[in-house]
Amino acid sequence: MPGFKCPYCSMVMPISQDTNKTLYPSFDSQHGVYRNADYKICYNKSCLKIDFYECPNCKQYSIILNGVGSSVEDVKNIHVRPSSLAIQFPSYIPESIRQDYEEACAIVSLSPKASATLSRRCLQGMIRDFWKITDKKRLVDEIDALQDKVPASQWKILNSIRRIGNIGAHPEADVNLIIDIEPEDAQKLISIIELLIRQWYIERHEQEQLYKDVLELDQDMQSQKDKG
Numbered sequence: 001m002p003g004f005k006c007p008y009c010s011m012v013m014p015i016s017q018d019t020n021k022t023l024y025p026s027f028d029s030q031h032g033v034y035r036n037a038d039y040k041i042c043y044n045k046s047c048l049k050i051d052f053y054e055c056p057n058c059k060q061y062s063i064i065l066n067g068v069g070s071s072v073e074d075v076k077n078i079h080v081r082p083s084s085l086a087i088q089f090p091s092y093i094p095e096s097i098r099q100d101y102e103e104a105c106a107i108v109s110l111s112p113k114a115s116a117t118l119s120r121r122c123l124q125g126m127i128r129d130f131w132k133i134t135d136k137k138r139l140v141d142e143i144d145a146l147q148d149k150v151p152a153s154q155w156k157i158l159n160s161i162r163r164i165g166n167i168g169a170h171p172e173a174d175v176n177l178i179i180d181i182e183p184e185d186a187q188k189l190i191s192i193i194e195l196l197i198r199q200w201y202i203e204r205h206e207q208e209q210l211y212k213d214v215l216e217l218d219q220d221m222q223s224q225k226d227k228g
Helices: 095-106 112-130 139-144 152-169 183-227
Strands: 003-005 012-014 020-023 047-054 061-068 078-081
Touching (some): 095 183, 112 139, 112 152, 112 183, 139 152
């Protein structure tokens, strides 16, 4: 059964009549009709498909717009609430990194190239902050400096993010060569950034917190032993 991940609490909810309602307003129908059916409700006319999701865990609403029909086919995955599906990462992750990530999420449908460029910049900020590589000027050199520090598969992915992001950041020398980045492609880069944030920052933080808890537990037990 397909699911929808709540952007507020990260719970993956099943899509059912209890969690998802869809409205199809059009020029000919101001009020629209709620349905859990397919696009045939539009009767071959252009309309908006508005999906409402209610999370059974946190009770928050998510609203997503899509256009149905040739007149509004350019309306694709517009996030009304929240404005994007960006994960709300902890504050111990640098603000500049969180901002680049959230902006990349916010414009992934409107401008996939710009989103890919922001993912690239987010990666560079993470490498400089987490790995303390600050003596290089180019991202390619910073990634090269990580070759012996990260798994080979991850190192290849870092270079892929850099190269795809370059398409948005740097115009091609041949102005007649147009390379498009689709929203789903830019979303894949965002997913990798999310994975790296979890692997680098969150796992390190959780490990440090667990170490701290166990050390404090040990000290407390040793203190009780000495008193006994």
